[in-house]
Amino acid sequence: MINKTEDYIEQHLSDSIVLSDLAKNVHLSEFHFHRIFKEYSSETIKEFVTRVKLERAAIFLCVTSSLSLTEIAFNYGYNDGSSFSRSFKKHFGSSPSIYRKQQEMARVINNNMK
Structure with missing residues (x-):
């Protein structure tokens, strides 16, 4: 059940994922789905979905600079860049733009040290 749910979430990251769809x-x-999921993962569905979306977006921020933050926000189901930025900062402690710059700097430093 959990693996099937995680697969569904991964396939629908750009969509609005709701509890009723996951339970179906x-x-x-x-009720039972939410209770079982929370017991298994120690997160609510909303917390889990938000975390997965933000973690995937963070990876995407690191590997591409060709898309704007707003485009990345849309790709991960956010309606606008500002709500994405607020969620991202709450989760990672820095804004997406600062996070991207820090990752780029770290990559340059690592390349220069080789």
């Missing part, structure tokens, strides 16, 4: 996907009531 594993043939459980919303």
